[in-house]
Amino acid sequence: MSTRAYRVGLTGGIASGKSTAAKFFGALGVPILDSDQIARDVVEPGQPPLGRLVERFGPSILTPDGHLDRPALREIVFSDPRARADLEALTHPAIGAAMEARSAEAGGPYQILVIPLLVEKNLSAHVDRVLVVDCEEQLQLKRVRAREGSTLEQARSILNAQASRAARLKAADDVIHNDTDMNAVREQVAALHARYLDLAQQARP
Known part of the structure; x- marks a missing residue:
């Protein structure tokens, strides 16, 4: 069995809240590896x-x-x-x-690998667990337009170029729901952190 750290692949559509979730995991001392960076x-x-x-x-x-x-x-x-x-x-x-x-x-007991195109590029085999940050598509569109200064049509085009929400959720082992506020995301991250520490412990040789 490999001695590498347990890996959780964090993914989600544009403006779903991946960076926010990763920041909260990082605040708990979890190593964050960002594929975009x-x-x-x-x-x-x-x-x-x-x-x-x-x-x-x-x-x-x-x-x-x-x-x-x-x-x-x-x-x-x-x-x-x-x-x-x-x-x-x-x-x-x-x-x-x-x-x-x-x-x-x-190192670390487990790591978060932030991979925006994890589903699109079929990279789930490179991680031990897939965590999807999810929100309603209308909220995604609103966030994209606010962040990118794009029109509704441009925002829809960006979303349509990515994997569908259904495809991401089908690939997910765990889901963070980001339809409300940051406190809700923080609470979900804390619960998942405890679960991942346990799973990482179980996976050790």
């Missing part, structure tokens, strides 16, 4: 994946100071499935390796 780190200047991206997409994806120009790259891959597949092939191995390395360093 790792994805940003592996394309910093000097990192091999950035050089490979420039070889594939050209120097126009760089800012004047040599950083990745994310909007420029997003514009290239947004409507080109082949370009998007190339982007993933050039970055995902490095992201996975960095996640494993940071997980080994972080």
Whole structure:
């Protein structure tokens, strides 16, 4: 049996409250590994994946100071499935390796891996348990519009590009309901923390 820490994959749709839930777990001393942050780190200047991206997409994806120009790259891959597949092939191995390395360093009785696309990319096999932060879609739309300054149509487009709410809930072992306020989320996190400590203890060899 593996000696790595017990892993809980935290996911949810845009504006569902993933960051809030992760913050509350972190306040309890749980190591938090954020796949989005790792994805940003592996394309910093000097990192091999950035050089490979420039070889594939050209120097126009760089800012004047040599950083990745994310909007420029997003514009290239947004409507080109082949370009998007190339982007993933050039970055995902490095992201996975960095996640494993940071997980080994972080320790802890269990870890929270924040993976927004866990369901879309079928990554549940990489974690021991799937935790979904869920809320009503109308509330998601409201939050997206407030946060992104988008129209209702743009917000719907963002939601439609992700896994459906039903698909995420089907994949979930546990669900945090984020339809009310932060105190309710904090209470659910506290209850799950106790459960995960117990599950992690049971999983030890």
